[in-house]
Amino acid sequence: MLFTTPEFFIFLTVVLISAELLRRELLQHAILLVASYFFYWYSGSIHVLLLAFVTLASYFCGYKVYKSVTIRQKKLWLAIGTLIPLVILGYFKYIDFGIESINSILAAIGITAQISLLNVALPVGISFFTFQALSYVFDIYLGRLEPEPKFHKYALFIAFFPQLVAGPIVRASEFLPQLKSKITITGENLQAGVTLIVWGLFKKMVIADNLALFVDPRFAEPIGYSSFGLILAVFAFGIQIYCDFSGYAHIAIGCARILGFKLPENFDMPYLASNIQLFWRKWHMTLSRFIKDYVYIPLGGNRCGHTRTYLNLFASMLLCGLWHGAAWTFVLWGAYHGLLLALHRYFIGEKKLGSNSRFLNSGAGLLFSILVTQILVFLGWLIFRAESFDNLMEYIQAIFISTSEITTITKVAIIVGIIGLIVLFILMMNRKFADTFNEILYFDYLDIVSRQKMRYWIIYLVFFITMILALSPPETPEFIYFAF
Secondary structure, three states: OOOOOHHHHHHHHHHHHHHHHOOOHHHHHHHHHHHHHHHHHHHHHHHHHHHHHHHHHHHHHHHHHHHOOOHHHHHHHHHHHHHHHHHHHHHHHHHHHHHHHHHHHHHHOOOOOOOOOOOOOOOOOHHHHHHHHHHHHHHHHOOOOOOOOOHHHHHHHHHOHHHHOOOOOOOHHHHHHHHOOOOOOOHHHHHHHHHHHHHHHHHHHHHHHHHHHHHHHHHHOOOOOOHHHHHHHHHHHHHHHHHHHHHHHHHHHHHHHHOOOOOOOOOOOHHHOOOHHHHHHHOOHHHHHHHHHHHHOOOOOOOOOHHHHHHHHHHHHHHHHHHHOOOHHHHHHHHHHHHHHHHHHHHHHHOOOOOOOOOOOOHHHHHHHHHHHHHHHHHHHHHHHOOOHHHHHHHHHHHHHOOOOOOHHHHHHHHHHHHHHHHHHHHHOOHHHHHHHHHHHOOOHHHHHHOOOHHHHHHHHHHHHHHHHHHOOOOOOOOHHHHO
């Protein structure tokens, strides 16, 4: 059940009406839990049983961790509570990838025997709800959380339909306290939630889906396109994946907000990050903090010397890449970002490179840092988007060997863009202009819109809904992160 379909909005309306009519807290939670399982069943069919099993197993293991009287017992139940979700995730997401890798190794050493693929169907949202289950058990073990005494509340935390399929990855300490009172749909929450939903739909259906029409053919068959067109497609994909995923996050957060729940933000203008470390604090923030708290820090973080810190960063990003999908291109993408983070820590964190540079500390220097960072980020998107190593190599080769002519309009656009960038650099040398420009970029217009008087808010809705209906492609593909 896609957020972009009429079926979802009918479903959401029924849930809201039911929650409003049933005033008892237990009944409201029961309705939300049933609705969430129906939502997942509609999207994932039989895999709803998998969701129920992961919920039961993690709840029981979390309780046993809390009740254990010795460290050994705690570690045993932590291991069980960790292995169950990871084995399930590993089987459904990586078993065929593992078999393919083994077959490739066998073929490389001359063994003709091949292992048959199992063709396991990937359950929708498995990477997200297993991570939430893992965080629950870990937080109890670390003493950050006490077990939830009421199972139905914990089950709702795992299955809450707005963020079930593609996040944000929510922690029990953020969600469970919000279940201590009954659901009340207020005018303020309704206006704020609908504002986010409409903006999310606009980003997904108008921006991301139209960019996909430009990006997909060039990655499917890069030979024959101009070098500039192929490079432009890489940057277009970077915008596409941001609008697609942040659009989903806004819809999810908006749906939850209408019901009175606050979910964590997943993006904070990542394409304005001035270094790669800051980028990962702004991109997919709930995954980044999960990797930091449950992988990087347990590995030793930055507490075990410089070399170990670099290895921990690299290993954490390798896992981050593999989490995104069962393909070597994702592993390479994770390794690429791990290397960037390690280099940033070495040159900027340790050597303090550029810390005394007057230029780099100016507005123009900030703009330069942003541009360099984003060029590196978008180069990574080429690896991420490629369907295979062969496709990646073919795409890179096509960029360098292309003989297609650049049109006159494109040449004019490039010249205008370069001149505009130079002018912006010059203007950014002025501190007052730089501060004003920064305020404009970070202005939270959605918050302002959500608090406008009704007549002005309706104008916003009419404008963006009209744009969505008029400019969306005939077919709306799934959200990109449904595949992860």
